[in-house]
Amino acid sequence: MHYAHNLTVNVLYQMKLSTEQTLALAIALSHFTSKVSAWSPTNGYAPGTVSCPSTDVNFLRDATGLSSEESDWLALRNQQTQPALKKFIERANFADFNIEEFFDEIQTNITIALSFSGGGYRAMLNGAGQLSALDERTVNATEYGLGGLFQSSTYLAGLSGGNWLTGSMALNNWSTIDELANNNNGVWDLNHSILDSGGLNIFSTLGRFIEIDHAVDAKKAAGFNTSITDIWGRALSYQFFGSDFDGYAPLTFSSIKDGEAFQNALVPFPISVADGRAPGTLVISGNSTIFEFNPFEMGTWDKSVHAFTDLEYLGTHVTNGKPDNSDICVRGFDNAGFVMGTSSSLFNQFLLQLNSTALESALKSVWRYFLSDLDKHEDDIAVYAPNPFFKAEYAASTDVADSEYLYLVDGGEDLQNIPIAPFIQPERDVDVIFAFDNSADTDDHLPDGASVVASYERQFGIINSEASFPYVPDTNTFLAHGLTTKPTFFGCYASNLTELSRVPPLVVYVPNVPYTTWSNTSTFKMSYDADEKRKIIQNGFEVSSRYNMTMDSEWRKCVSCAIMQRSLEALNEPQPAECKSCFDEYCWDGSVYSGDENFTTSVNYTQTGNSQAGVPDRSSITL
Template identity: 55%
Template structure:
């Protein structure tokens, strides 16, 4: 394999981390400034993020220049790269990792490794350096397990993960199910569940509401933070601020995504409030909240961002595993299936005694209490005030609204991205392959009540994704800004990279909760190959085409000349605007038809790509929400019962 991993020294976490003040899972009181305000209006980026970006921009500028020079070295004219740097119009990149359980985590890891210059072979046979060039890296559900465990393990690499195979502290050792982590060692499993029970009960005893997400997050953490005491029992999300690798901006800015659920409801759709967590804050850009809160002081009783008790805050609520579990709450259902498994009655008793104390009404909800946004005034006047009036904030799996790739945080105009790499490991089809449903949902979001300030390129319907094979190889969307003038503004170009079979059947069930070492390696390898056109053997010029996509927005803004090789790239990889079940190009917002043309250094040539589309789904296969929820819940009793019954 070209991408085999070379030895790298083991991860050593910085020692200056700001752990939970209780040195346990339970939050605790801390002193804070008398005039502290923990909430701000979402009127732009936070000062912390803005200052951090200055350092990251300097880092990515050099990394991206190196990638573009290498990718365009065989172009007949690569002067555009020099023009961009001379004009200080350096493109800005983001990467989004979809949900999809361990399938998304493992396949996504292979995809990221292909973009990581720390992976041997990635520069020569892949897209090495893109990850170093990325400003933002967002994850959702299983994709957040990937992003979170890499970032919060001192920005380790997939290469290092593979090199540490077989060690006692191996990251992502999921050879045994999360329900039976000790395998045949019943006492080991019992001990771990006993520790989980003690940790969550300690949070309860400290006066905080708990849910199954606390149990789920604690259980996950043993696989995500194996070098830390009891899987990072006192390890907090805000700890990353004190890590040198983050402080020095040597890694992308990590973002986790979850959905809000209005109090007293069970509905999650595109009208739901979309929340993001980053190392500095959590909150939402949506007009239904329009606010962010300091993530370090979650758990503090506040009114309009001011602590109810002056000078007293709470810290330690932002447990890293709890936040990673928040983005994947649908997996809580695994913890409810104890009676369908062959676990010993002893272990079932330990887990069951604790779970029976948790309300069944909150099976798939993470409870943030006290509500960090209580009484804030930033909600748009025509929106329900129920979120800010509630004592609790309820969050659920980030994919429940149908947007299984976390794109919305990176579409914010203030983040000013030129291109987003959308890594899709969803299970949109009956065979567990992706089929663009997340892109369709995000496209539709911009025209709904929560779409204020959003713009997203036109995309086709489900049938076209499948019938035209757009879900089986990388595809570019939004290649020509002149065809996007009906949108509120010009959105980033989307490089869609779906999971597809290369060397391994990576379409494993979302419910598959254990992978052997060899299976994990095969998932990594196939992910690498899926985003590199099979190690660049299917298209030796693919890295150059990715370079064209990266430069496109800045080239358009400068009215500069593209290398002639980009014309063929865009003809090969840009969606041509055609629908497989229609005779014309029609958008879901009305009639708009266009063709794409590229000015090259040889001539002005009309390409075949158009960015007009219909994303209507009425004639398509199940919507993303239907795929995500029906696949999880309707088939749950048969599929999950069968899988877990084999444990």
């Protein structure tokens, strides 16, 4: 086993394995690597003090470009994505397009980003199915789905429930969706809500929350502020990481960078998104500061802060990035559950609705005890103190830099429920974003495009960086013109985007549609039995695959066209004729709701599918 663990990617390549075989084997080997290697130095939830990396270290940098770590990683990832993408496009079987010549001519690598919206467990499960259809490790994904797109992608972002999906994957050694759904060691066991994790066994539930209470008390005793997000994140960790080691209490988000699959760039670069908001203030898309967590850093491109800090050393007292005591730094503050809880802190409200739950009275009393000494003004806030951006010199505003605390909230509170901001920064030079929308914008818990509308509008605000987003219509147009019943491409032609600050990525918008099950569950539905879970994941697969390629047998080809478009434009090369047909089908044509058209915001589904989208009979395909 020790010999197997020491296999490197170079050795794997010498074995002449394919890209997918290399990824599968590397991930399998990484299961032998204990998560302990990246744990908090206290071996518990509480952060601990360590020696600083050097006496003159500065953890802060100006957000004027990518970090050196991300740039170095990208050089490795490009060696993986471009061969995988070439293989993916070859499967599209273009009739008259020379793929070899195209890849020889393009001057830069094609960069693909996958973005999964928030929306609680609904978003996590729908997103899981959508992602599984992109992953060639999924059975039948290559034949009936978009298998290989995950392997071809450079970036992967999640927000709130979408981050539960992407974080679960990354922090469980890049497990497949099928592996996560199997409930191994309690991972993704959703039979009971986190309020009564033991179900009928009240003593099991009490034991779980005694562990949580002790963990949060330990962080407080170590001198760190705690909030309800600490409790929320600790509770979620048992579902996301398993029951061992008290829900892997010492596991950190920065540990992702230590995994063999990530180190060798065999997987996309994962990003978690949250918003900055002080207690008692309101976040809107125009004034929000959008923070991202990635394996190396935490920070924001927005002008209000415009800085990044070393994620591994969060919790260290700093002034303008330099430790106040050059001998003492902190590690373990970036607890994996706490970061994922931060991105979904809106769900703190669920913890506060005790009177509306069916919990045993004893459990309600326990919960009230846990919540009794928390600041009621910080119900939906995660406290990051000390502030890693204290006295930062790069900020255009002093609001964050002058505060000893940094307050973060659910990344969807500014209406941008799809985490797109990290991928429209010019520094990342993304070509195409696949935006999976599992939001509950309508009364039927379905999307209406509000998230992409907010992202479009935000680019004109003063807080925004140099990000650019393609034109989109209003939400009434999304509903009236059926843009929520099938995928839609935005920003198809750069020649139509010249009035924007720069040419943005093409956006492939993929909304949740209930094809084979009612996937539009409530955001606050907190438990799913095994059958419900599997059905929603299956439906997500069908959303990504255009109902297993039965609604459009050319869907893989159309996706390939969207991926190649920016490169074709840069080469001043015409589209293949088949791409022109695809764009005629999927690109938003610029028309908007006139106010005279009749439409309903309610779903219009039959037992055989979505009558608006023309879904075939649900019994017509079996995977």
